[in-house]
Amino acid sequence: MSVPVTATEPASAGAQSVVLNDFSIQIATVNGSGSQTANLVLLRSLFQMGIPVSGKNLFPSNIAGLPTWFTIRASHRGYVARKKEIDFLVAMNAETAKDDVMSLEPGRAVVYDAPLKLDELRSDLIFYPVPFDKIVAEVCPDAKLRRLVKNMIYDGILAELLSIELAEMEKALSKQLGRKPKAMALNMGALEGGKKYAAEHLTKRDPYKVGRLDKTTGQILVEGNAAAAMGCMFAGVTVVGWYPITPSSSLPETLIGYMRKYRMDKDGKATFAIVQAEDEIAALGMVVGASWAGARSMTSTSGPGISLMSEFSGLAYYAEVPAVVFDIQRVGPSTGLPTRTAQADLLFVAHNSHGDTKQVMLLPASVEECYQMSMDAFDLAERLQTIIYVMSDLDLGMNTWMSQPFKYPEKPLDRGKVLDEAKVRELGASWGRYKDVDGDGIPWRSVPGTNTPAFFTRGSGHNEMAQYTERPDDYVKNLNRLNRKFETAKSIIPQPIVDRDPAAKVGIIAFGSSDFAVGESRDQLREEAGIKTSYLRIRAYPFTANVDEFIRQHDRIYVVEQNRDAQMLKLLLIDGEARHAVKLRSVLHYNGLPIDARSITDGILEQEKDQR
């Protein structure tokens, strides 16, 4: 069994200590230069060697020409959150190279395009100059193709410097280009050319190294949006309305791919309709119409789209029409930084619309939950007859994550309280579309095209029998029933995950994509500062009773979230026990980059100072 050796401090230039399977690589390129293949090969080859990895694409809002960075983290401890410090820089972009180099901590390594002369900038880094143009000319005689394979050379360089097995790189490459023998051969030539150059011309002076582990066996690599798309397909979605927006588009686009492959009937006809709408208003309008007519229907968008959907969001709440809406969150506003991540739509979505409106939100924290909660969302939407918002984000949705393979759903679909002929006989003339016959606030609905009574759907101006009314008592009665329904939601939505240390005075509350960084931060707090923590991860809104209980059990609660305004903390203050307010503190991360453990640890330690 291999035992990883980890130096806690990176070695200075020339030192012989080794940092094994615990570092981050950042590849700085130009958007549109075709680096994605090289980056994924690098990521995948580490994964295939059994080393836990994560890959994050930090990209600009641009088609080609602006700087882009791909960050890979390898961690024998299984940490997959972004690492704040970059250990190994591959500087391919002249425009950002200087800034990239200047931002490194001392002792870190830099592979760079030799003409950039980056070694002149600092003396406390380990530099590896590589004449990329010269190597590419040797491995690729056709000048027109050189641009496409140039990036593969740095994979070869890294294979040599970091001891990544070339056979695994070849396997990873073949996964992407296996069906194109010519491209495969060209790229392999570049890989080998890079490795050969490094072996002959570069002397290993940095401490970073990889060694085979067995920590990824059986696992998959997938993006959250693809996972959610799978969930939608296995949830039996039939109607999708969507409008392109980063970082959401890859969800419906991946879904289209899956559905065309796996949801065509034997006679070649589609069991689904996916429509690219004219805007997000129409996208949700289509979903509301389809759900009203009995279909399982969803849309996917991001913050600006949610804004446009607000009016329909309220209508669906009041008219009690099921719908599933994915919000792949990004920083605001429309002309903000559309390719940067955030968890900043919470407060907005929780009350999304005018009037008294409360929306149910699911908060997936992993690709596995993106898959599972997509299926849950459809069941909950039809059970509760309301919109279910699935609050993912750019980091979760568009980046590549390891996961155990997803489980095939065992539960049958829950289509909710839909009248059939038997139920019509049972309820008889007493059926009213908005009548709470079961005491859970959820009425029975009838679907057009079935042999059940029809009704006229409107917003809130209706009585229990769905007749038009403006009577004050009818309005109050209806609003109170909607509140009862919201209470019912608490018992059927995903419950929080609690990891309680009975000795801990400090509790952490987080949600969504912050989870991986929180787990790592808890280790740092314990190992570096001797602080024990409990952790509650909220998985849905409305909050369940054990959230208050968790707060009660601890002296201080740190609510970790990726927004400026402490939106989750504010929701807790709105909905939770008021006396808890003094216990709640914030750790906020909102620079557009995915949250990292070090920022959380520093944020908590800073506030814990008061306790000493």
Add this chain to the structure above:
Amino acid sequence: MSDAPAPAKRTNRINLEITQYRGSKTTLCAGCGHNAITERIIDAFFEMGVDPKRVLKLSGIGCSSKSPAYFLNPSHGFNSVHGRMPSVATGAILANKNMLAIGVSGDGDTGAIGIGQFVHLMRRNLPLIYIIEDNGCYGLTKGQFSPTADLGSKAKNGVVNDLPPIDTCALAIELGASLVARSFSGDKKQLSAVLKAAIAHRGTSMIDVISPCVTFNDHEGSTKSYSYVKDHDEPLGEISFVPYFEDISVEYEAGSTTQVKMHDGSHLFLRKLAEDYNPSDKITAMRMLHETNRRGEFATGIIYIEPDKDDFVGSLNLVDEPLAFLPTERTRPGKAVLDEIMESLR
């Protein structure tokens, strides 16, 4: 069998009485053109023998959009969001393509807040009867001009409209609707025939019905008042609709009548009046709209029809059954599919 049978209640070909096609009592103003349109809708669905349980009624917001509550009570109805009925209708029809959908909108609901969705609805040629109850003003908010108000038309408060109108028929033809008509709420015969043709048609039937607002837009100086409309209505011809379940008993003069075979086998006979008008030609239709407009008149009747045009649902290659009612076996792929996807991600 008695020699003198008691007068039976009138039923249609599916043995339903007209009461099955009525709705709740109207809350619109007495004399509102919209109520006349409601009556024509009731008659058309009754006479065509459409099962109300097979009908979806949809609307946006406004006086016009209230009217689906006043016809076809046994049908499901959805009074949705201002200007956004087309998207709701699109979703509903995709969920259940076997339903016959009728959407009622107004000139503000369509021409102002809803122009975006209107444009894309026409472009998709979704199977939907889309009626604009067009009075050139906003009723519920007390008489403001809408985008179909004519240039120079005077509001009740004396304000003169200084913008040209949007011609929804011209837009619909340009964008791809496959049946485009204009009518007048007061023309019982023509509107009935147009509505029946719309029921027989597969694709978007866009019907702009001039429907005077008796409260805010029926005065001197308005171009949407009853008297103005009566004086400037220029019917393109006489429309006779013969449903597929009736024999064609009338003989029409060759040359003076255009015959159109509809999607469901019904026939339209369009007897030309003054001009030689071919409603299957887009360019002719557009020229006619512009020419009548230049004369300060408006043409009514079937302005454009393309009975065999592909509709949006057809283009999606859907299974025969409504998507809404597909059983889980057909909407949740088996475990082997998940295994295959997982394997591809290893």
